[in-house]
Amino acid sequence: MEAATGKKKTKKRKKDVESRVRKGTWKAEEDQVLLKHVEQYGPREWSSIRSKGLLQRTGKSCRLRWVNKLQPNLKTGCKFTEEEERVVIELQARYGNKWAKIAAHLTGRTDNDVKNFWSSRQKRLARILRTTSCSSSPASASASAYGNLISLPEPPMLRTSETPVETGDLVTESSSSFPPKIEEDFIAFSPEMLAGLGDDPNILFFDVFGSAAGDPDDHHQLGEQKLLEKTGSKLGGGENEDGDFPADDDDVFDELDDLPSPSKW
DNA sequence: AAACGTTACAACCGCCCATAG
DNA sequence: ACTATGGGCGGTTGTAACGTT
Known part of the structure; x- marks a missing residue:
């Protein structure tokens, strides 16, 4: 079971590398690109960001970044009252x-x-x-x-x-x-x-x-x-x-x- | 000062659903 | 009707920062 999962993960990683998907922490430059895209097209068409070669992030990743960090009026760094x-x-x-x-x-x-x-x-x-x-x-x-x-x-x-x-x-x-x-x-x-x-x-x-x-x-x-x-x-x-x-x-x-x-x- | 523990947060994964072709 | 794709959501994991010993 463990081995199978490992294989699956390896396969996925390989696929990611092949398709050059970037993961992990977002850089400021990436944020800028994402913000610009949203400014132009609104918070949608996430997958087009990658297909256009703007970012090497998946559409999902872009959406998540926008929703959780970049969208306006977020209370980031603020404890729950x-x-x-x-x-x-x-x-x-x-x-x-x-x-x-x-x-x-x-x-x-x-x-x-x-x-x-x-x-x-x-x-x-x-x-x-x-x-x-x-x-x-x-x-x-x-x-x-x-x-x-x-x-x-x-x-x-x-x-x-x-x-x-x-x-x-x-x-x-x-x-x-x-x-x-x-x-x-x-x-x-x-x-x-x-x-x-x-x-x-x-x-x-x-x-x-x-x-x-x-x-x-x-x-x-x-x-x-x-x-x-x-x-x-x-x-x-x-x-x-x-x-x-x-x-x-x-x-x-x-x-x-x-x-x-x-x-x- | 270093090691260890805890917390908060960011990001990814997998599943599901809606929709277009 | 079926399939592919995009997007939403909840669960989980990784890690930086901070506190304690």
């Missing part, structure tokens, strides 16, 4: 991973931006939850209720337990239960778990982990504390598979303060 994060969370719950659709609701953001943002966010969440769940007992009492969570293959994928629906309706009320439903290959977190446990289904990273601006140490300390407070208190009250659960929240989370700190927030 609280409001933008709120919108992404809301729309992701509504549409699922329809990044282009979600991006359409955000001015100056591309589908790639949204996708990357979401992905980073998920990774951060996964890390936090791994860190907290992998700690030693008695804190592991909480992890025991999440046996599936800590044994998941890396990297675990996180999703809210609501199945994304394509209806125009907003998810206004969560029907998820506790403990969170663990599905085959991803961890399912109800919005309440990640959020304020019922208070606000659209909880933000900013809410839980602090704003992107300011001291990263504070984000971490505050973030971890907040997450533990929010998910932890509920965890303590939850029941594991054996119907066996810690009696006292405080006992369960006594040692959480000793947890190693993620290096960055």
Whole structure:
């Protein structure tokens, strides 16, 4: 299988070399050519850029470069704001991973931006939850209720337990239960778990982990504390598979303060 | 200062769909 | 009806920059 894939790739590379397709980072000169083309013909006929010999890039590559970097009014180098994060969370719950659709609701953001943002966010969440769940007992009492969570293959994928629906309706009320439903290959977190446990289904990273601006140490300390407070208190009250659960929240989370700190927030 | 880990972002890949011939 | 082609989209990978140890 691996060999076949390798062969395929080699073949493709050879073909690319033969047809002189350029890949990798775009040069300023290439950008200029692309901009000029768009100026003349508009953002279309991407493949003609190559057929005319203007660039040795595929039409797809040209389009992507334009959409993600060169088109006007892009918020490049700008972190997602609280409001933008709120919108992404809301729309992701509504549409699922329809990044282009979600991006359409955000001015100056591309589908790639949204996708990357979401992905980073998920990774951060996964890390936090791994860190907290992998700690030693008695804190592991909480992890025991999440046996599936800590044994998941890396990297675990996180999703809210609501199945994304394509209806125009907003998810206004969560029907998820506790403990969170663990599905085959991803961890399912109800919005309440990640959020304020019922208070606000659209909880933000900013809410839980602090704003992107300011001291990263504070984000971490505050973030971890907040997450533990929010998910932890509920965890303590939850029941594991054996119907066996810690009696006292405080006992369960006594040692959480000793947890190693993620290096960055 | 160096090694290592993490994050954000750019770009590519593969699949799918629409459309023209 | 079929095929080729272009374009859109989501998933994945590579890497530069930055932070931590």
